[in-house]
Amino acid sequence: MSRNIVNTVAWEKALTQKVIDGVNGVVTLDFNRFRYFDIPITKKILANNSKYANRDIVANKLFEAIMENQDYSDPTKYDLFITARLHFRFCDSNGLLPLTKDPALKEIEFYKSRQRRGEIIDSTLTQRISGLKNLLKIMEVEYQKWMPNFSFSGKSQSKPTAAYSDNDLRKLLALLHEIFKQLHQQFISSPQFHIDAGHKKQTMVINLADKNLSVRAGITKLMCCATFLLSFYTWCNSSILFQLKRPEKLRDQISPWYKMSAFKRRAFKNISVELGDNQQLEIPKYARDFFTDLIDISTLIDPSSDALLFQYINSGKPKPITGHILNDFIRNWLSKNFPLVDDSGQKLIPVIRRFRVTGSYLTLARGREIEAALLLDNTPEVIKRSYSSGNPLENNLMNRDTCLILEQTVRDGNGVEAAKKVVKDTYKIEVLTYESYLNSSTPPIKSANGSYCKGNNAQKNRKFTRRANSHGLIGDGVKLACAELKQCWECSSQVLVESVTDIWCILSYRENLEESHYLHIDKNHHSDNFAEIIESIDKKLKKINPKVLRQAQRKLDEDGRHPLWPDAASEL
Known part of the structure; x- marks a missing residue:
């Protein structure tokens, strides 16, 4: 030719x-x-x-x-x-x-x-x-x-995506949240001004890490941060995130609850992406606040009823966020202005797939293989192959600790716990890596009084959980904290969650304490036992979102007390 x-x-x-x-x-x-x-x-x-x-x-x-x-x-x-x-x-x-x-x-x-x-x-x-x-x-x-059958080695050379370490995750999320927060405040204060400004005009400012940066295309950067943050909170991959339509809040739910659908191309099926408390700890308050802000931003960018959740402004019109936009945001702005380094000294950047792997890794750490498969919408085999390798640096540190402990155990013959203590003292390790990993990947345990405990008293926890289970007070799989309910309100391990059900339980517990006065000798006797606890509960309830508190109080008035606190005869 x-x-x-x-x-x-x-x-x-x-x-x-x-x-x-x-x-x-x-x-x-x-x-x-x-x-x-x-x-x-x-x-x-x-x-x-x-x-x-x-x-x-x-x-x-x-x-x-x-x-x-x-x-x-x-x-x-x-x-x-x-x-x-x-x-x-x-x-x-x-x-x-x-x-x-x-x-x-x-x-x-x-x-x-x-x-x-x-x-x-x-x-x-x-x-x-x-x-x-x-x-x-x-x-x-x-x-x-004429085409021969080729024998391939498959994917033996492919490297599984590494999860973020706990420290890396904290650095990334803190940076993304702060950028999102600052840009969000500026955008909602004058949305039309920023929409009309175009991508070349500097209309926003970032004050962070001793830097005062003028920002052009601020809406694009705002939505890029939002995309990465939602990928962490939902574990969705990029193809699903890009398809999400802006959701409506479901009106039949007491607590904030959002549901979005997207088509999973390779599996040829629709999947649901949900965000809400749903009586669980997976979505903390700051995540719900972020999502509320995201919905507001998305609505200002494109108020149409069938709009995509993630869009930016191009020539005055909303356009879908793409992988190219995210890569440009990281390469040409985020990495240049706010460079981060991970625990191994390498460049640290947000990657949607790594957030997804990290979520799977944390769930697998709790022994929940099926839950990880459901949340990632993959089979357990895919989870094992692609989402269970963890973070390489943390894996190496765990292997190091294991080798040192085994060596010390053989040398002294005093058992594993004694060897752990020697290794901690010798190498000045406050908490061994594997123990630290388990602690970081284990969620707070629910207490019978409606709060949560981030402490670790396994024996007391198991005993109290068995007792509550035997009386049919909690469902299968629910774990309760220890029974030291009086000391709980002054304990540094206590955590409160802004969900209507949990606050309802706390109000029921408080009412139970007040009503128990007839079981005491006199008013002073009752005051000596419970006045400080009731005062502490009241102080902490003042920090709860007023809307959530009102809904919980209404639930108490209409439905009565939580099953754990039906009357004053309950054991305190």
Whole structure:
């Protein structure tokens, strides 16, 4: 095929089509490019700076095979286009005829040699060969007659995504929350001003880490922070986050509860993403406050009823957040202005997949394999393969501690606990890494008085939980804290959660204490026992969101006391 033919044919707009790629970006697939050698970009074709290859029939057939197939999703069409571009460029650079036997086999050998040299990993090799087979199939090339069966090593060279360490997570979330908070306050104070400003005008300011930065495209940066934060709170992957429609609060719930749906492409099913207290600890108060702010921001950007949750402003109009936008935010702004370093000394940046893996890792630490599978919407086998490797640095520290303890146990023969103490004293380790990891991944335990305990008295916890279970006062799987309820309100391990059900339990407990005066000798006797506790409860209830407190009080008035505190005869 001669390369001396100049571009004398007209560019056809009918051979172009826009699709959404795998990171939610809108891209234009121009099949005119296959009519020219080396698949030049559209700009070169329009500038007559390309060589015509006289393969219009092939380009048209390729367009029909990919774009007119209703079974293919946009990301699949995009992947096939990229595969075709790689194949045609390989053929053009080697003087070969595309979509025939010898060029296809030579391209595969080219990829295999690159894999042997370490330039690509085995999973990439498998992906390239699989993509080439699909391309030949849709172009009706009977490759099965001459394509050999290749034996691959699979994905032995792929590295599982590492979870964030507890310390890394704190640094990242603190930074993202602070940026979100500052930009949110400025945006809601004058939303239309920032919407009309465009992406080049500096309309916002960040005061953080001894820096005073003027910010352009503040709405974009605000929504990028929000995307990463919600990925941490929900464990959703990016494709799901990009599809989320702005939710409405469900009106039949006492507590704030939001539900969103999205289509999971590879599993070909719809999944639900939920955010609310639901009598659980997974969504703390600051997360609910963040989500409320996010809904307000999203509504100001696009008030339409069917709007996407994550959008930014481009030329005065709302556009969906994409993976390209997130990468640009990290590379060109966040990493330059607020560089972070992880525990191993490497650059620390927010990655949606790492947030997802971290959530799975923390759930698996509590022995909840099925729960992790449900929350990630994957099978337990996928969880084990892709979401259970943890953080490499923390894993190494745990292995170090284990080796030191085993060595000390063998040397002294005094048992594991004694060896732990020696290792702690010798290496000045306040808490061994594995113990610290378990503590950080274990949620606070619910106390019978409605509060929670972040302390660790396993024996008392188990005893009190068994007792409550035997009386049918709690459901299966619920764990209660110790029974030292009088000391609880002055204990530093106590945690209060702003959920209506928990505050209802606290109010029931308080009312029970007040009503127990008839069990005492006189008023002074009752005051000596419970006055300080009631006063402490009242002080802490003043810090609770007034709306939640009113709803809990209404529940107490209408439904009566919590089952744990039915009357004054309950054991205190």
